[in-house]
Amino acid sequence: MKNSFLGKRIRGGGYAMKGAWLLLRHEPSIQVQFVISILVCIAGFYFDISRTEWIFQFFAIGMVMSAEGLNTAVEAIADFVHPDFHTKIGHIKDVAAGAVFIAAIIAVIIAVLIYYPYLS
Numbered sequence: 001m002k003n004s005f006l007g008k009r010i011r012g013g014g015y016a017m018k019g020a021w022l023l024l025r026h027e028p029s030i031q032v033q034f035v036i037s038i039l040v041c042i043a044g045f046y047f048d049i050s051r052t053e054w055i056f057q058f059f060a061i062g063m064v065m066s067a068e069g070l071n072t073a074v075e076a077i078a079d080f081v082h083p084d085f086h087t088k089i090g091h092i093k094d095v096a097a098g099a100v101f102i103a104a105i106i107a108v109i110i111a112v113l114i115y116y117p118y119l120s
């Protein structure tokens with residue numbers, strides 16, 4: 001079982017859950033995004049948004065938090081392979097942060113499209 005296909009998949013899932021817990025426990029940006037996610041979910045229940053709106057909302061939350069997690073991993077790799085200042089490392093980190101920025105902008109647009117009709 002330990003080295004079977006299923007055993008490896010289950011172990012991989014365990015490592016992934018450990019990684020998600022580490023992000024939530026130690027990354028301030030992920031913690032902020034998690035709190036914002038809870039708040040928009042409360043807003044979703046309050047305004048009784050539709051099933052489709054919930055799908056887009058969860059998609060936006062997943063997109064931003066996944067991008068942030070990958071950005072954290074890129075930053076950690078960059079600092080590990082090259083702890084000193086280097087323009088290339090700066091460029092790599094900026095690009096990774098840019099991916100989070102794009103996801104966040106799209107999430108804000110989705111939030112406006114969902115909640116504007118309920119607020120106007």
Ligand SMILES: Nc1ncnc2c1ncn2[C@@H]1O[C@H](COP(=O)(O)OP(=O)(O)OP(=O)(O)O)[C@@H](O)[C@H]1O
Binds near residue numbers: 075082094
């Ligand atoms: N080793 C480096 N060499 C060159 N520029 C760097 C280096 N480290 C950071 N920078 C620059 O500083 C910016 C911020 O990097 P940093 O690693 O501090 O990320 P951060 O966004 O502050 O994330 P966190 O708060 O999670 O540490 C980078 O986007 C990059 O422009």
